Amino acid sequence: MTRRHLLLSSTAVAAALFSCFAAPLALAQDNTGQPIKLVVPYAAGGPIDVTARALAERVRESLGTVVIDNRAGAGGNIGADAIAKAAPDGLTIGIAATATHAVNPWLYSKMPYDAGKDFAGITQMVRVPNVLVINAARAEQLKINTVADLIAYARANPAKLNYGSGGNGSAGHLAGEMFKQKAGIFALHIPYRGANPAQLALLAGEVDFNIDNLAAAAPNIRxxxxxxxxxxxxxxxxxxPGVPPLAATSATFSGFSIDTWWGLVxxxxxxxxxxxRLNKAFVAALNAPETKTRFGALLAEPVPTSPQQFDAFMASERAKYQQVVKASGAKVD
Structure with missing residues (x-):
């Protein structure tokens, strides 16, 4: 082979390699007529969907059109699986949440995706605290004004307290079991078909306390x-204001932390x-004052991160919930 032929051949190989790696990047950078699809593994109208749509609007100038694709079902597994199996070209991204990427891997006997291997973090989006709430009339009747009062009553009255949740393996169930374990008390778990029925049961006095999402509980607290x-x-x-973190109420709950969170993968x-590039656009959107105001109305705190930080956070959450799910005995077959 002549030197000229060798040079041409090497140039052709280099060009081919460049095209292979540059193609997906070009798709993500120039998506005119090729909108980015953002898969939300839950139904339209909820807090996750609302925040995803808000961000989609804010990144329009930097990323072009972002279309929301709601894929609800199987506790979020259907939508998460759609993200995992999409082409890795930057044109399909989606939401990773507490359930889909920390709880479900331990809750479901069979998973269609690997939460630790099938995704690349982009950025965490928000966190929303959960809150330990008791029926106000019941609290007055039992003279329960603090966490210490609740624990003291439970110890003095074994098997008399119960708590509700949105179902076996739900965030409220797992948080309740973790609370009981730390406090060394017993309270009967009563699962309902969703968080709203569980809150209605608490309001009606069917259950004594719940650990609920702050955004959902706030109106009835106020x-x-x-x-x-x-x-x-x-x-x-x-x-x-004036409501302490559970971790600050006693050494028993030191380090206790269960938030609802979601982000982009x-x-x-x-x-x-x-x-x-996706991280840069979405972090800028999360840091915008308008985003903070809009998310604040949902009691959701924007928490933009680097891709590496979000990957590490999800790994730590999976490790935490592995123990919590095991202790609860919850399982979905």
Whole structure:
């Protein structure tokens, strides 16, 4: 082979390699007529869907059109699986949440995706504290004004307390079991078909306490129908002045932290330059004052991160919930 032929051949190989790696990057950078699809593994109208749509609007100038694709079902597994199996070209991304990427891997006997291997983090989006609430009338009747009062009553009256949740393996169930374990008390778990029926049961006095999402519980706390005893985040919530973090109520609950969170992921194998560009656009959107105001109305705190930080956070959450799910005995077959 002549030197000229060798040079031409090497140039052709280099060009081919460049096209292979540049193609997905070009798709993510120039998506005119090729909108980015953002898969939300839950039904339209909920807090996750609302925040996803808000961000989609804010990144329009930097990323082009972002279309929301709601894929609800199987506790979020259907939508998460759609993200995992999409082409890693930056044109399909989606939401990773507490359930889909921390709880479900231990709750479901068979999973269609690997939460630890099939995704590449882009950025965490938000966290929402959970809150330990008791029926206000019941609290007055039993003279329960603090977490210590609740624990003291449970110890003095074995098997008389119960608590509700949105179902076996739900965030409220797992948080309740973790609370019982730390406190060394017993309270009967009563599962309902969703968080709203569980809250209605609490309001009706069918159950004594719940650990609920703050966004869902706040209106009834403000109206005086529910009494908030503690939030389950490490820090107090500015939305509930005077309500302490559970971790601060006693050494028993040191480090106790169960928040509801969600963020953005891409399929594993998405090129790093694409991930970085998506991260830059969405972090800027999360840091915008308008986003903070809009999310604040949902009691959701924006928490933009690097892709590496979000990957590490999801791994730590999976490790935490592995123990919590095991202790609860919850299983979905």
């Amino acid at each position: 109206s005086g129908k529910l009494k908030a005893l503690a939030v389950t985040s490490l820090e107090a919530s500015p939305s509930l 891409a399929p594993a194998g998405t090129p790093r330059p694409v991930i970085d």
